[in-house]
Amino acid sequence: MTTKGFHVLDDKSLREYIKTTPSLSSKLGDEVDKYQVKEVGDGNLNFVYIVTSPSGSIVVKQAIPYVRCIGESWPMTKERSYFEATALKRQHGLSPKHVPEVYHFDRTMSVIGMRYIEPPHIILRKGLIAGVEYPLLAEHMSEFMANTLFYTSLLYLTTTEHKSAVAEFCANMELCRLTEQVVFSDPYKIAEFNRWTTPYLDSDAETVRNDNILKLEVAELKSKFCEKAQALIHGDLHTGSVMVTHESTQVIDPEFAFYGPMGFDIGAFIGNLFLAYFSQDGHADHGNDRKTYKAWIIDTVADTWNLFYKKFTALWDIHKDGPGEAYLSEIYNNTELRELVKQKYMSDLFHDSLGFAAAKMIRRIVGVAHVEDFESIVDLAKRADCERRALDFAKMLMKKRRNFNTIAEVISAAQ
Numbered sequence: 205m206t207t208k209g210f211h212v213l214d215d216k217s218l219r220e221y222i223k224t225t226p227s228l229s230s231k232l233g234d235e236v237d238k239y240q241v242k243e244v245g246d247g248n249l250n251f252v253y254i255v256t257s258p259s260g261s262i263v264v265k266q267a268i269p270y271v272r273c274i275g276e277s278w279p280m281t282k283e284r285s286y287f288e289a290t291a292l293k294r295q296h297g298l299s300p301k302h303v304p305e306v307y308h309f310d311r312t313m314s315v316i317g318m319r320y321i322e323p324p325h326i327i328l329r330k331g332l333i334a335g336v337e338y339p340l341l342a343e344h345m346s347e348f349m350a351n352t353l354f355y356t357s358l359l360y361l362t363t364t365e366h367k368s369a370v371a372e373f374c375a376n377m378e379l380c381r382l383t384e385q386v387v388f389s390d391p392y393k394i395a396e397f398n399r400w401t402t403p404y405l406d407s408d409a410e411t412v413r414n415d416n417i418l419k420l421e422v423a424e425l426k427s428k429f430c431e432k433a434q435a436l437i438h439g440d441l442h443t444g445s446v447m448v449t450h451e452s453t454q455v456i457d458p459e460f461a462f463y464g465p466m467g468f469d470i471g472a473f474i475g476n477l478f479l480a481y482f483s484q485d486g487h488a489d490h491g492n493d494r495k496t497y498k499a500w501i502i503d504t505v506a507d508t509w510n511l512f513y514k515k516f517t518a519l520w521d522i523h524k525d526g527p528g529e530a531y532l533s534e535i536y537n538n539t540e541l542r543e544l545v546k547q548k549y550m551s552d553l554f555h556d557s558l559g560f561a562a563a564k565m566i567r568r569i570v571g572v573a574h575v576e577d578f579e580s581i582v583d584l585a586k587r588a589d590c591e592r593r594a595l596d597f598a599k600m601l602m603k604k605r606r607n608f609n610t611i612a613e614v615i616s617a618a619q
């Protein structure tokens with residue numbers, strides 16, 4: 205495929221591309237015949253190559269003008285690559301320990317060259333399926349979310365800075381529209397690509413499509429997603445967008461980034477941890493009932509929210525007299541008032557996060573894109589049991605989210 209300077213890379217043309225791109229060839233050397241090229245894209249949208257030479261390794265990611273997991277019948281702008289590169293650079297600046305460095309970006313070719321996140325890093329979702337504990341995960345993810353969300357919000361930015369950043373990312377509208385469709389619309393109607401574990405969940409999927417209260421709630425969440433330009437969000441912060449070891453946590457793949465509600469990121473991460481939690485019974489065997497592991501996942505959900513709260517409000521305290529124009533220090537000029545404002549803001553954010561967590565769970569069970577946590581459970585009846593428990597919890601969470609005051613209460617409900 206060739207359109208005005210764009211062509212889809214293959215093994216041979218990628219080598220040539222790197223050779224003529226100094227920011228990449230400087231990492232690998234000029235001897236392209238000695239490169240090893242491996243396509244590892246297991247995501248839904250793009251092609252990802254790991255290129256290794258005797259001098260080093262890099263990752264090259266190329267967006268193609270359609271949704272890879274569906275095919276050319278679902279066109280999708282390759283401009284998403286621009287927003288991914290821009291968000292990666294911004295997020296790396298704000299959370300350098302948890303976001304890979306971008307070495308190169310080519311808008312015409314929709315190509316990003318970035319740091320290779322080396323083994324033993326694996327995709328978090330795979331670690332959760334294997335039952336591996338990551339003791340620093342909550343610490344690292346709360347740090348990533350606190351930094352990237354706080355510093356791009358009006359708690360830190362002037363309205364002038366914020367508006368121009370909002371305007372730039374508004375152009376990522378096709379990716380936003382994809383989320384609007386597959387998260388907030390399709391699961392609630394008959395749609396071409398919807399699927400579920402049939403026949404076991406046929407009536408559960410139908411119940412979702414006929415649940416008036418659920419539809420009322422998802423409309424409110426969709427409106428927040430479309431209208432609440434609160435901070436630069438990653439936009440797809442599920443457990444497949446995080447690579448981990450015991451010591452390190454790296455957040456990749458922010459092509460859905462835009463100025464949206466902070467709770468969409470927090471909810472995506474927590475919702476996907478809950479999906480992992482509900483899938484564990486399907487991975488249990490005689491040697492391991494996964495009970496201890498389920499407790500670890502639940503503790504990680506609690507720690508993620510509680511540490512996020514602590515870190516985010518600490519940044520707010522540090523910068524309370526800073527440039528942020530949401531709460532001017534001349535008006536919010538006493539401790540009692542600032543405390544009131546903080547409690548209101550964090551309580552709203554908590555309820556947004558729970559609502560989005562629920563929406564992200566529901567879409568992975570009755571929508572187009574499913575998760576390996578459940579898909580890898582071969583026994584379909586067992587898989588459906590796990591999915592049904594997750595779906596019932598998510599429906600309750602979406603409807604009753606405002607009744608929860610602490611993450612501990614949410615966890616009790618899940619258990």
Ligand code: ADP
Pocket residue numbers: 244245246247248249250251252263304318319320321322327444445456457459
């Ligand atoms: P998509 O946008 O299609 O979802 P991802 O960005 O999620 O693609 O990447 C797909 C896969 O490529 C990831 O699951 C991961 O295994 C691998 N990958 C992506 N970026 C890197 C990186 N910087 N270092 C190592 N592996 C990576």
Ligand code: SR1
Pocket residue numbers: 248249271274382383386440572573
């Ligand atoms: C067709 S939906 C594909 C999904 O994959 C991405 O990771 C996003 O979550 C998107 O919704």
Ligand code: MG
Pocket residue numbers: 247248444445457
């Ligand atoms: Mg991805």
